[in-house]
Amino acid sequence: xxxxxxxxxxxxxxxxxxRAFYGRLGFTLTPPARHPFGTGNSLVQLGDRSFLELxxxxxxxxxxxxxxxxxxxxxxNRDFLARQEGCSMxxxxxxxxxxxxxxxxxxxxxxxxxxHFQRAARLPDGTLAKVAFSLxxxxxxxxxEAVFFTCRxxxxxxFWKPEYQRHENGAAGIEEVALAAPDPLALxxxxxxxxxxxxxAVGEAIVARTARGSVxxxxxAAFARRYAGAEAPPLTHGxxxxxxxxxxxxLSGLRARLKAGDVGFAQAQGCVVVPPAExxxxxxxxxxxxxx
Numbered sequence: 001x002x003x004x005x006x007x008x009x010x011x012x013x014x015x016x017x018x019r020a021f022y023g024r025l026g027f028t029l030t031p032p033a034r035h036p037f038g039t040g041n042s043l044v045q046l047g048d049r050s051f052l053e054l055x056x057x058x059x060x061x062x063x064x065x066x067x068x069x070x071x072x073x074x075x076x077n078r079d080f081l082a083r084q085e086g087c088s089m090x091x092x093x094x095x096x097x098x099x100x101x102x103x104x105x106x107x108x109x110x111x112x113x114x115x116h117f118q119r120a121a122r123l124p125d126g127t128l129a130k131v132a133f134s135l136x137x138x139x140x141x142x143x144x145e146a147v148f149f150t151c152r153x154x155x156x157x158x159f160w161k162p163e164y165q166r167h168e169n170g171a172a173g174i175e176e177v178a179l180a181a182p183d184p185l186a187l188x189x190x191x192x193x194x195x196x197x198x199x200x201a202v203g204e205a206i207v208a209r210t211a212r213g214s215v216x217x218x219x220x221a222a223f224a225r226r227y228a229g230a231e232a233p234p235l236t237h238g239x240x241x242x243x244x245x246x247x248x249x250x251l252s253g254l255r256a257r258l259k260a261g262d263v264g265f266a267q268a269q270g271c272v273v274v275p276p277a278e279x280x281x282x283x284x285x286x287x288x289x290x291x292x
Contacts, residue, residue, distance in 0.1 A: 002197035003092035004212025005174050006151050007043075007051040008244060011081045011088045012280045015042060015056040022054065024261040025274070025284075026169025026254070029054075031122040038063035038074040045164040046246075048173030050212055055088075057081060071112040071137045080145060086233055086281025087241035090177055090215065092194060094150035100136035107193040109148075110139030124163040131159050140190045145237050146179060148194040169257055170249030174213040175287055180232035181239035184217035191215055223283075228266035228273035230283035243283030245271060251288040 012018040019029050019042050030043040040058035045051045055077060057063070063074035080088040094100050097114040105111050118132035132154040137147065153159055181187055184206050191199045191208045195215060199206040205218035220232035223242055233240045248254050255272055258265050265274050274284040 002195050002208075002210045003094060003150060004210045005050050005177060005215070006091040006093040006212075007053050008087050008174075008177060008241070008282075009053050009055050009077065009089035009091065010086070010280065010282060011077055012054055012056050012085055013081060015040065015054060018042075018054045018056075018280055021278075021280070022052075024263060026257050027167050027171060028164055030164050033119055033121055034058055035074070035119055036062070036117060037072070039077060043164070044167075044171070045160065046167075046171055046173050047165045048212055048247075049093075049160065050174045052244075069111065069113055071110070071115065071139065073115065073135070076147065083145075084233065084281055086276070087177075087244070088145070089147045089149060090179075090241055092148065092150045092210070093212070094136065094152050097134035097136040097150060097152050100138075100150045104136060104138040104193065107138075107189075108141070109190070109193055110137060112137050112139065121158060123158070124161050129155070129158045131155050138190075138194050142186075142238050143190070146239050146241050148190075150194075169254050169286075170289075171286075172247045172249060172289055175245040175247050176214045176216055176285075177241060178223055178227065178243040178245075178283070179215065179217040179239055180220050180223045180235060180242040181217050182219065182235060184219060187217045187239065191217065226269060226271070227283040227285055228268035228271060228275075230266070230273055230275050233276065233281065241282075242276075243273075243285060245285040245287050247289045248286050249289050251286060254286050 027044045034040040038059045041055045115135045121131045134152045137149040195208040199208040204222040208215045223232045232242045271285045
């Protein structure tokens with residue numbers, strides 16, 4: 001079985017401002033948390049066991065440098081934020097980060113050791129618990145601003161909470177993550193290595209249909225058509241994660257919420273899109289849950 005989408009890392013400079021904006025969209029967010037390596041986050045947990053991670057730098061002096069054989073999550077996202085906000089990383093789920101690191105090395109996707117850490121998480125009742133993770137990074141040549149990694153959660157019963165997965169906008173899961181690229185076909189090998197499934201050609205795009213959501217690589221022009229005219233981020237340093245589509249229970253209700261909250265949006269191909277200029281560098285799309 002292929003790996004499924006676990007979460008997106010969404011870099012923001014002002015975490016509280018981003019939290020307030022996502023609250024206006026009708027999302028429930030977890031309380032802010034701190035990593036032991038200088039960054040901090042707040043999450044949008046979704047019912048399909050995927051999530052959006054709003055991430056910022058909290059303690060610059062605590063960020064470890066990049067070293068041979070080691071990838072510094074904090075340094076990478078600090079440097080990404082120095083250039084722009086937006087989606088810096090796409091994360092797939094796993095049960096064995098060590099095996100993934102070896103597979104990525106064999107596929108030519110870098111040579112770094114798995115990274116293990118834990119942090120405090122505030123539960124819905126206000127108590128604190130320790131959650132722990134193991135990460136394996138896939139560092140693809142030509143993708144310096146679009147990093148993939150896999151993540152194993154060691155205490156999922158402490159991480160996933162129904163109270164955090166109920167959203168007023170009816171958000172239920174991630175349908176798609178879009179990767180804008182000058183030559184999408186050139187990414188086929190990388191997508192297969194990170195998702196464990198061969199991508200298929202769909203028009204001007206290639207699509208890897210994972211166990212949880214799809215990863216779609218497409219040209220900037222095709223991205224704009226699919227995401228209601230949204231402009232892809234600059235590809236000066238290579239392909240970039242440009243947008244995602246969230247499944248909601250009631251798309252008409254979502255539109256009404258956006259209007260009431262004075263949130264700008266556009267529509268195309270059955271998708272309501274909040275543009276990157278409003279959504280901190282990411283085209284945030286919403287689609288109707290299938291009635292099947």
